[in-house]
Amino acid sequence: xxxxxxFRDADVMQRIAAEIRQFDIDRPLRFMEVCGGHTAVxxxxxxxxxxxxxxxxVSGPGCPVCVTANDFIDRAIALCELPDxxxxxxxxxxxxxxxxxSLAEVRARGGDVRVxxxxxDALTWAREHQERTVVFLGIGFETTACTLAAxxxxxxxxxxxxxxxxxxxxxxxxxxxxxxxxxxVHIDGLILPGHVTTVTGLSAFRFIPREFGIPCVVSGFEPIxxxxxxxxxxxxxxxxxxDVENQYRRVVRDGGNPQARAVIDEMFEPCDMPWxxxxxxxxxxxxxxxxxxxxxxxxxxxxxxxxxxHRGCRCGDVxxxxxxxxxxxxxxxxxxxxxxxxxxxxxSEGACAALYHFAPVNYDR
Amino acid sequence: xxxxxxxxxxxxxxxxxxxxxTELFVSHFDNPALSELADxxxxxxxxxxxxxxxxSYVIKPVEFPGGNIGKLAVCGTVNDLAVMGARPLYLSIGxxxxxxxxxNLLERVVASAADVARAAGVDIVTGDTKVVARSECxxxxxxxxxxxxQPLGNGxxxxxxxxxxxxxxxxxxxxxxxxxxxxREGLTFQTDIESDCAPLNDMLHTVLSKSAGVKWMRDPTxxxxxxxxxxxxxxKPFGAIIRETAIPVREDVHAVCELLGFDPxxxxxxxxxLMVLEAKDSxxxxxxxxxxxxxxxxxxxxxxxxxxxxxxxxxxxxxxxxRLQRPSGExxxxxx
Ligand code: SF4
Numbered sequence: 001x002x003x004x005x006x007f008r009d010a011d012v013m014q015r016i017a018a019e020i021r022q023f024d025i026d027r028p029l030r031f032m033e034v035c036g037g038h039t040a041v042x043x044x045x046x047x048x049x050x051x052x053x054x055x056x057x058v059s060g061p062g063c064p065v066c067v068t069a070n071d072f073i074d075r076a077i078a079l080c081e082l083p084d085x086x087x088x089x090x091x092x093x094x095x096x097x098x099x100x101x102s103l104a105e106v107r108a109r110g111g112d113v114r115v116x117x118x119x120x121d122a123l124t125w126a127r128e129h130q131e132r133t134v135v136f137l138g139i140g141f142e143t144t145a146c147t148l149a150a151x152x153x154x155x156x157x158x159x160x161x162x163x164x165x166x167x168x169x170x171x172x173x174x175x176x177x178x179x180x181x182x183x184x185v186h187i188d189g190l191i192l193p194g195h196v197t198t199v200t201g202l203s204a205f206r207f208i209p210r211e212f213g214i215p216c217v218v219s220g221f222e223p224i225x226x227x228x229x230x231x232x233x234x235x236x237x238x239x240x241x242x243d244v245e246n247q248y249r250r251v252v253r254d255g256g257n258p259q260a261r262a263v264i265d266e267m268f269e270p271c272d273m274p275w276x277x278x279x280x281x282x283x284x285x286x287x288x289x290x291x292x293x294x295x296x297x298x299x300x301x302x303x304x305x306x307x308x309x310h311r312g313c314r315c316g317d318v319x320x321x322x323x324x325x326x327x328x329x330x331x332x333x334x335x336x337x338x339x340x341x342x343x344x345x346x347x348s349e350g351a352c353a354a355l356y357h358f359a360p361v362n363y364d365r
Numbered sequence: 366x367x368x369x370x371x372x373x374x375x376x377x378x379x380x381x382x383x384x385x386x387t388e389l390f391v392s393h394f395d396n397p398a399l400s401e402l403a404d405x406x407x408x409x410x411x412x413x414x415x416x417x418x419x420x421s422y423v424i425k426p427v428e429f430p431g432g433n434i435g436k437l438a439v440c441g442t443v444n445d446l447a448v449m450g451a452r453p454l455y456l457s458i459g460x461x462x463x464x465x466x467x468x469n470l471l472e473r474v475v476a477s478a479a480d481v482a483r484a485a486g487v488d489i490v491t492g493d494t495k496v497v498a499r500s501e502c503x504x505x506x507x508x509x510x511x512x513x514x515q516p517l518g519n520g521x522x523x524x525x526x527x528x529x530x531x532x533x534x535x536x537x538x539x540x541x542x543x544x545x546x547x548x549r550e551g552l553t554f555q556t557d558i559e560s561d562c563a564p565l566n567d568m569l570h571t572v573l574s575k576s577a578g579v580k581w582m583r584d585p586t587x588x589x590x591x592x593x594x595x596x597x598x599x600x601k602p603f604g605a606i607i608r609e610t611a612i613p614v615r616e617d618v619h620a621v622c623e624l625l626g627f628d629p630x631x632x633x634x635x636x637x638x639l640m641v642l643e644a645k646d647s648x649x650x651x652x653x654x655x656x657x658x659x660x661x662x663x664x665x666x667x668x669x670x671x672x673x674x675x676x677x678x679x680x681x682x683x684x685x686x687x688r689l690q691r692p693s694g695e696x697x698x699x700x701x
Pocket of ligand 1: 312313314315316318325328329330335336340341342344345352
């Protein structure tokens with residue numbers, strides 16, 4: 001039997017939904033799912049069907065493609081235009097519009113942009129193509145940082161000279177700190193990313209209930225996981241209690257994974273990082289440590305076009321949970337997955353793309 | 366057209382491609398047979414009804430688990446004719462070969478094209494070969510065209526599709542898409558998943574000769590079942606609902622999809638058919654399909670509805686209902 005089926009059981013869903021309804025909390029609640037993986041599950045399985053309209057789920061800044069700032073794409077494009085450079089990237093990033101162009105457009109006009117499913121595959125390709133300089137676009141959070149660190153360690157150890165790393169790696173706690181410090185963000189509970197927490201552990205997020213009084217639940221990625229997390233948040237609210245609870249015990253240990261953190265620390269160091277929608281958040285990124293500067297393509301001098309935001313695109317507001325995707329006037333008209341105006345319409349984990357692909361039945365576009 | 370150049374999006378089977386077809390090709394070539402935009406054109410010639418179809422094949426890698434580009438090129442055109450209710454008879458085949466191509470590989474491709482043509486009972490009666498300089502094409506490109514006869518009175522029901530009609534799929538979805546993906550450069554996971562690439566004409570002929578209730582058939586290739594179902598109901602006075610739990614998907618295909626963030630409903634198939642038929646015929650057709658080696662996993666996956674006209678809805682595994690949207694853009698695996 002398929003091991004996922006128990007986490008998708010319709011009867012269990014109904015039971016949890018009924019339990020949530022019993023709480024009858026006397027005010028509307030806004031819960032933010034931080035991770036793009038959760039956003040995708042919520043829309044794909046129509047989870048809001050099971051919730052009273054007083055509980056709303058809003059998406060947060062946890063889709064790595066979505067929070068990638070324009071100047072990162074612009075820099076990748078500038079590097080791509082250097083002689084003998086191949087850009088190696090995860091698929092979604094190819095279609096994200098930079099200030100004026102996407103990597104897909106650069107590729108259509110002859111740029112060498114290649115999609116890989118893992119950084120290790122890209123490194124192998126670089127070894128087999130010594131005549132090219134391969135620039136790997138490193139995006140993601142702690143989980144991806146861990147595998148990228150392993151690839152870069154391998155690259156350094158075996159002395160691969162034609163592989164470079166362009167980092168937009170980000171760390172989640174710093175972003176949440178910035179989010180909740182913003183004046184106009186109102187969130188009653190947080191569904192925390194299960195994958196990131198496997199690395200960081202729960203303690204990395206304890207400041208959220210402590211400093212902001214917001215209940216948190218680390219959640220798995222199946223529909224029943226997310227529903228159960230909503231239930232756990234409601235329970236904390238009812239009990240006037242705020243803590244980081246772990247719904248995803250079958251995968252996440254409270255202490256996280258110290259070995260994985262050690263691998264990350266060995267290769268990377270914290271740096272200031274631009275986030276779409278937030279601007280530069282201090283110490284919220286990871287870049288190669290100075291002793292690996294040779295492999296860091298930040299150190300390559302190229303002329304990068306001045307960054308501009310996309311007119312009308314409200315990705316920034318979507319990523320902070322200020323608006324729903326459908327409140328953007330470009331949604332579904334000028335901006336569709338085939339003609340994305342912003343990153344949130346590109347990634348399958350972006351809130352705009354998720355709403356577009358998995359539209360509710362009463363949706364009128 | 367917004368883009369000034371052709372991008373991969375124009376070939377991905379979504380909206381960009383539809384624009385290219387309607388605004389460029391159909392507007393220039395304009396004629397009644399073409400404007401139907403069916404898998405094959407239906408033509409009246411001296412009292413006979415001919416079906417005529419063409420397709421080009423550019424697949425990477427050229428060989429994949431369960432087939433190669435030669436087998437694919439023959440099956441694809443045979444199936445395009447067969448789903449129109451026609452009996453495929455003759456095929457043409459055209460090769461564009463890249464300088465430096467391994468002749469053994471070419472022979473394997475030609476041999477499997479010949480084998481599957483024989484199995485499908487069609488003759489490849491004319492062909493063409495061009496060789497281009499290295500890097501001007503990618504190994505082998507193949508075009509096949511085919512003609513078939515559409516028997517009078519023994520084809521698809523002429524009754525219009527109506528609420529209550531049943532939607533059947535002839536087997537597991539997504540096998541071809543995942544098989545090709547798993548064989549592609551840069552992807553290291555190992556699976557036993559083979560492409561479902563196969564000629565459907567024998568199975569479909571059997572169905573049509575024993576049931577008069579089949580109203581519509583399509584082979585869900587690029588864009589998958591989602592593409593053909595959304596096209597079926599688009600701008601129609603009826604909608605469709607399918608049930609996720611009823612859709613046959615191999616366990617390993619499902620696992621890869623979960624891993625990479627794909628939905629089997631959007632993956633290509635090369636040996637499956639979707640049908641709409643009258644409810645009273647559904648058990649019988651299901652039985653016929655399941656008795657055929659290519660239809661063993663056939664299942665009823667949903668039906669035509671009067672509500673939500675123009676839209677396909679899907680009842681998810683957990684019991685919620687949402688839209689099933691038409692595919693848009695290249696399929697890309699997720700990051701994580
Ligand atoms: S719908 Fe498009 S333009 Fe609007 S916020 Fe989303 S990605 Fe940006």
